[in-house]
Amino acid sequence: MAKKSSSPNLSRRDFTKIVMSFLGSIMGAMVGVPIIGYVISPALKATEIDDWVSLGALDSYPIGSPKLFSFTRTKVNGWEQTTNSYGVFVVRKSESALNVYSNVCTHLSCRVNWNEEVAAYTCPCHDAQFGLNGEVLYGPPPRPMDEYEYTIEDGNILIHLTEA
Amino acid sequence: MFEKIFQWLDERLGLEAIYGAVLDRKVPKVNWWFTLGSASLFLFVMQGITGIFLTMYYVPSPDKAYDSIQYIMNGVAFGWLIRGIHHWGASLMVLIVFLHMLRTFFYGAYKYPREITWLTGSLLLLLTLGMGFTGYLLPWNQRAYWATTVGTEIAGTVPGIGDFILRALRGGSDLSAVTLARFFSAHIWLLPLGIVLLISVHMYLIIRLGISNVPGEDE
Structure with missing residues (x-):
C-alpha cells in the first residue's frame, strides 16, 4: 500500500493519517464513554x-x-x-x-x-x-x-x- | 499481513467494487447544498442509535413513561446527553430533510431520470414528520398529551372517514394507554422500517444514476 517515503521528513499522507487517527480516537472516546456510562451506570449505583x-x-x-x-x-x-x-x-x-x-x-x-x-x-x-x-x-x-x-x-x- | 487478509476478503466479497461504486463515483461540480442528503442520513443514523439506547430505560405506559424519562434525565449517567441529542436531533432532522427537499426542487433535480428518487424522498419527508409526531407523545407530559389530542383531532377533520382515522390513530375514541403504546410501536418499529427501506431505494438510485448538475443559467 503506502510506499516508504524517500524523504526523511514525514510525508503529507502519513501526517494526515496520524492526525486523522488521533482526532478519530478522541471523537470515538467522546461518543463511546457516554454510551458505556449510560448503559452500566445503574449497575454501579449502591443501594445499601x-x-x-x-x-x-x-x-x-x-x-x-x-x-x-x-x-x-x-x-x-x-x-x-x-x-x-x-x-x-x-x-x-x-x-x-x-x-x-x-x-x-x-x-x-x-x-x-x-x-x-x-x-x-x-x-x-x-x-x-x-x-x-x-x-x-x-x-x-x-x-x-x-x-x-x-x-x-x-x-x-x-x-x-x-x-x- | 493486513493486506493479505484484505485481499482474501476482497476476492470473496468484492469490497473494492463496492467502494468504487458507492464512494468513488464521478460527481459534477456542486456546492454545499448537495451535502444535505448525507446530513439527513447522518441524522437518521444518530436518531436511530440514541433512540435504541433510550429504549433501554423508557417505558411506554401512562403511569411510568414520565417517571422513566425523569430517571433517564436525572438518574442515569449521560442520560441527559443521549436524550438531548435525540430531542434536538429530531428537530434538526425535520429541518435538514426539508431543506434537502427544497434544494432538489429549486435545482430541478427531480426531473428525468430521477423521478423515483424524488418520490421516495417525498415519502421519506412524510415519514420523518411521522416520526416527529409519534415521538412527541412519548414523554407523556402535558405538552405531549395536548399536542397529540390536537394532532389527532386535525386528522379527524377529514371528510367522511375522519372519525375512523381519529380512532385508528388513538386506538379508540380517547387518547389513552393504547395510544401511547401504538405511537411507541410506530415510532420505534413501523416508521423506522419504512424509512430504512425507502432510504435503500433512494441510495440505490443515487448510486445508479449519480447526482444532478447545478443547473446553468440557460436551463
Missing part, C-alpha cells in the same frame, strides 16, 4: 441497606424448633419502588440463646422450608437439605445457611439486616 429489623417478642418463639418470620423492605430502583420479601428462621436453643438463619439457599437463592419429617431445611429447587443449625446435610450448597447478627432489647429480637 443497614437496618435493625424487629422480629417480635422472644417469648413468641418456641424452644427447640425453627419458626419462620417474614418481612418486606422497599428500595427505589430506577423509576419504581421494588419490594423485596425476606424470610428468617428463628431457632431458639434456650431461654436466651438463639440463632437466626436466612431462608435463602446458599446454592442458587431459592427459599428453603423447614421440613419436620426429615428434621431439615429442604430446598425445593435442587433437593438440598440443611440441618437445624444451618449445616449442609445433602445437595449442592457451597456453604451453610447465612446467619444474622441479633440482639435482644426489652424482650424483643432485633436482627441486623445489611445489603451492599
Whole structure:
C-alpha cells in the first residue's frame, strides 16, 4: 500500500493519517464513554441497606424448633419502588440463646422450608437439605445457611439486616 | 499481513467494487447544498442509535413513561446527553430533510431520470414528520398529551372517514394507554422500517444514476 517515503521528513499522507487517527480516537472516546456510562451506570449505583429489623417478642418463639418470620423492605430502583420479601428462621436453643438463619439457599437463592419429617431445611429447587443449625446435610450448597447478627432489647429480637 | 487478509476478503466479497461504486463515483461540480442528503442520513443514523439506547430505560405506559424519562434525565449517567441529542436531533432532522427537499426542487433535480428518487424522498419527508409526531407523545407530559389530542383531532377533520382515522390513530375514541403504546410501536418499529427501506431505494438510485448538475443559467 503506502510506499516508504524517500524523504526523511514525514510525508503529507502519513501526517494526515496520524492526525486523522488521533482526532478519530478522541471523537470515538467522546461518543463511546457516554454510551458505556449510560448503559452500566445503574449497575454501579449502591443501594445499601443497614437496618435493625424487629422480629417480635422472644417469648413468641418456641424452644427447640425453627419458626419462620417474614418481612418486606422497599428500595427505589430506577423509576419504581421494588419490594423485596425476606424470610428468617428463628431457632431458639434456650431461654436466651438463639440463632437466626436466612431462608435463602446458599446454592442458587431459592427459599428453603423447614421440613419436620426429615428434621431439615429442604430446598425445593435442587433437593438440598440443611440441618437445624444451618449445616449442609445433602445437595449442592457451597456453604451453610447465612446467619444474622441479633440482639435482644426489652424482650424483643432485633436482627441486623445489611445489603451492599 | 493486513493486506493479505484484505485481499482474501476482497476476492470473496468484492469490497473494492463496492467502494468504487458507492464512494468513488464521478460527481459534477456542486456546492454545499448537495451535502444535505448525507446530513439527513447522518441524522437518521444518530436518531436511530440514541433512540435504541433510550429504549433501554423508557417505558411506554401512562403511569411510568414520565417517571422513566425523569430517571433517564436525572438518574442515569449521560442520560441527559443521549436524550438531548435525540430531542434536538429530531428537530434538526425535520429541518435538514426539508431543506434537502427544497434544494432538489429549486435545482430541478427531480426531473428525468430521477423521478423515483424524488418520490421516495417525498415519502421519506412524510415519514420523518411521522416520526416527529409519534415521538412527541412519548414523554407523556402535558405538552405531549395536548399536542397529540390536537394532532389527532386535525386528522379527524377529514371528510367522511375522519372519525375512523381519529380512532385508528388513538386506538379508540380517547387518547389513552393504547395510544401511547401504538405511537411507541410506530415510532420505534413501523416508521423506522419504512424509512430504512425507502432510504435503500433512494441510495440505490443515487448510486445508479449519480447526482444532478447545478443547473446553468440557460436551463
